[in-house]
Amino acid sequence: xxxxxxxxxxxxxxxxxxxxxxxxxxxxxxxxxxxxxxxxxxxxxxxxxxxxxxxxxxxxxxxxxxxxxxxxxxxxxxxxxxxxxxxxxxxxxxxxxxxxxxxxxxxxxxxxxxxxxxxxxxxxxxxxxxxxxxxxxxxxxxxxxxxxxxxxxxxxxxxxxxxxxxxxxxxxxxxxxxxxxxxxxxxxxxxxxxxxxxxxxxxxxxxxxxxxxxxxxxxxxxxxxxxxxxxxxxxxxxxxxxxxxxxxxxxxxxxxxxxxxxxxxxxxxxxxxxxxxxxxxxxxxxxxxxxxxxxxxxxxxxxxxxxxxxxxxxxxxxxxxxxxxxxxxxxxxxxxxxxxxxxxxxxxxxxxxxxxxxxxxxxxxxxxxxxxxxxxxxxxxxxxxxxxxxxxxxxxxxxxxxxxxxxxxxxxxxxxxxxxxxxxxxxxxxxxxxxxxxxxxxxxxxxxxxxxxxxxxxxxxxxxxxxxxxxxxxxxxxxxxx
RNA sequence: GGCGGCAUAGCCAAGUGGUAAGGCAAGGGUCUGCAAAACCUUCACCCCCAGUUCAAAUCUGGGUGCCGCCUCCA
Numbered sequence: 146x147x148x149x150x151x152x153x154x155x156x157x158x159x160x161x162x163x164x165x166x167x168x169x170x171x172x173x174x175x176x177x178x179x180x181x182x183x184x185x186x187x188x189x190x191x192x193x194x195x196x197x198x199x200x201x202x203x204x205x206x207x208x209x210x211x212x213x214x215x216x217x218x219x220x221x222x223x224x225x226x227x228x229x230x231x232x233x234x235x236x237x238x239x240x241x242x243x244x245x246x247x248x249x250x251x252x253x254x255x256x257x258x259x260x261x262x263x264x265x266x267x268x269x270x271x272x273x274x275x276x277x278x279x280x281x282x283x284x285x286x287x288x289x290x291x292x293x294x295x296x297x298x299x300x301x302x303x304x305x306x307x308x309x310x311x312x313x314x315x316x317x318x319x320x321x322x323x324x325x326x327x328x329x330x331x332x333x334x335x336x337x338x339x340x341x342x343x344x345x346x347x348x349x350x351x352x353x354x355x356x357x358x359x360x361x362x363x364x365x366x367x368x369x370x371x372x373x374x375x376x377x378x379x380x381x382x383x384x385x386x387x388x389x390x391x392x393x394x395x396x397x398x399x400x401x402x403x404x405x406x407x408x409x410x411x412x413x414x415x416x417x418x419x420x421x422x423x424x425x426x427x428x429x430x431x432x433x434x435x436x437x438x439x440x441x442x443x444x445x446x447x448x449x450x451x452x453x454x455x456x457x458x459x460x461x462x463x464x465x466x467x468x469x470x471x472x473x474x475x476x477x478x479x480x481x482x483x484x485x486x487x488x489x490x491x492x493x494x495x496x497x498x499x500x501x502x503x504x505x506x507x508x509x510x511x512x513x514x515x516x517x518x519x520x521x522x523x524x525x526x527x528x529x530x531x532x533x534x535x536x537x538x539x540x541x542x543x544x545x546x547x548x549x550x551x552x553x554x555x556x557x558x559x560x561x562x563x564x565x566x567x568x569x570x571x572x573x574x575x576x577x578x579x580x581x582x583x584x585x586x587x588x589x590x591x592x593x594x595x596x597x598x599x600x601x602x603x604x605x606x607x608x609x610x611x612x613x614x615x616x617x618x619x620x621x622x623x624x625x626x627x
Numbered sequence: 628g629g630c631g632g633c634a635u636a637g638c639c640a641a642g643u644g645g646u647a648a649g650g651c652a653a654g655g656g657u658c659u660g661c662a663a664a665a666c667c668u669u670c671a672c673c674c675c676c677a678g679u680u681c682a683a684a685u686c687u688g689g690g691u692g693c694c695g696c697c698u699c700c701a
Binding site for chain 2: 156158173175176177186187188189190193217218219233275294301302304307308341356377378379380381382383384407410411412442446447450451452454456457459461462463464466468469518524527529530531532533540541
């Protein structure tokens with residue numbers, strides 16, 4: 146069974162056929178690093194992480210590119226507020242993003258281009274578009290001429306006439322603001338800026354690139370003129386991806402991407418979680434309460450194209466559910482985390498590793514069900530239901546060898562979805578540690594009060610062995626790490 | 628206003644023509660000094676109306692409710 150993917154461009158599920166047999170060029174739009182990442186970004190990252198992991202598991206040679214937008218108006222505005230340079234701000238949040246990704250067990254992309262590294266390519270692309278008559282200069286700005294693009298609106302299912310006239314207040318105000326545009330729907334490839342601000346020299350003077358241009362340029366530079374899959378959050382469909390597509394295809398006269406895939410959002414109380422609404426919880430904040438696996442399970446239990454409503458109850462449900470998988474995986478009796486299909490590095494799955502399970506009837510059936518679910522537009526919810534099915538069989542089995550083999554398989558297949566199934570139940574936080582020590586010191590005080598020095602000394606000596614020094618002071622007993 | 632999507636058990640959520648995956652919660656049971664955990668087990672005719680079909684949660688039309696995009700956004 147071939148892999149089926151839902152293509153936003155056609156609105157249908159299609160058979161996935163790579164441009165070049167056995168290879169996949171995959172590009173997903175990454176974050177703009179101007180603030181902390183929230184659960185919505187975690188979903189984007191996890192969904193694309195799983196897609197690229199699964200494509201590799203399927204035996205395809207994947208080049209996964211995820212970009213970083215490290216220069217744009219939001220970054221500049223925020224940096225002005227904070228009175229630091231835009232590049233400092235971007236670097237700060239990029240580091241934070243990386244830390245979040247690492248904590249979430251999101252595998253690093255093969256290539257992670259940053260917009261600021263591709264200025265020359267962007268300028269070149271804008272120049273080429275002007276030369277080809279697809280874009281025009283106006284007072285130091287360069288605009289893409291939408292009227293010269295027959296397909297415009299196809300991806301976002303928009304009608305140019307509606308966009309021009311419709312009820313778009315923004316279009317009107319933009320129109321009044323920017324008389325230089327020939328058409329209100331034309332979008333900027335290059336925007337002039339005062340030399341006192343962040344910017345670059347260009348054939349049209351000092352300025353900055355339009356947002357959409359970076360992805361077009363980076364895709365071209367890193368992957369080529371046509372790629373297999375272009376993805377991102379569904380809010381990027383229009384205008385971001387529509388405009389990328391218009392630019393690239395006008396210049397190259399060939400498709401930018403064969404398949405366009407978009408993930409849905411995380412809502413809070415049925416309202417979109419977003420930075421502008423201020424209703425988000427950061428990833429770091431979330432990871433204080435829930436493990437990376439829990440967050441991942443919460444996200445992957447819903448199909449990537451459906452919205453998820455965040456609630457503490459749902460997170461708690463995911464946490465409970467995860468414990469069943471973790472418990473079953475313990476029978477594998479190995480410290481390795483669920484990455485048996487990763488022989489050494491993230492970048493190459495050992496597809497043949499799956500072969501070792503083929504001889505077992507239960508695992509062979511499980512494999513077929515798992516693959517059928519994932520082949521069907523990455524239906525992680527169904528794939529996970531089969532993980533639970535396998536977990537049940539593991540718990541029910543009385544045969545040690547069989548149980549161990551199944552548990553290893555459970556870890557490996559869970560690893561394809563990016564789960565570690567690490568047993569975190571014994572990881573005690575600082576607060577609990579303090580309470581436990583406080584209790585021990587209290588018991589010791591009670592023993593001393595009863596002149597039971599045998600017990601009190603036992604507690605002190607054993608704590609010393611455990612790396613805790615107990616000290617009796619004038620204010621009472623206290624402790625510190627030895 | 629235009630475009631797109633969604634409505635499935637107490638909650639979350641798969642399922643795109645053949646008679647409802649999975650998870651959480653809840654009830655029952657095993658285990659247990661008590662409790663917890665763990666394990667076993669029970670639990671739905673799919674928003675409303677009409678239609679197509681031998682057969683519909685799944686297709687068509689209408690209605691109601693909710694959400695997203697059209698402006699920065701994953």
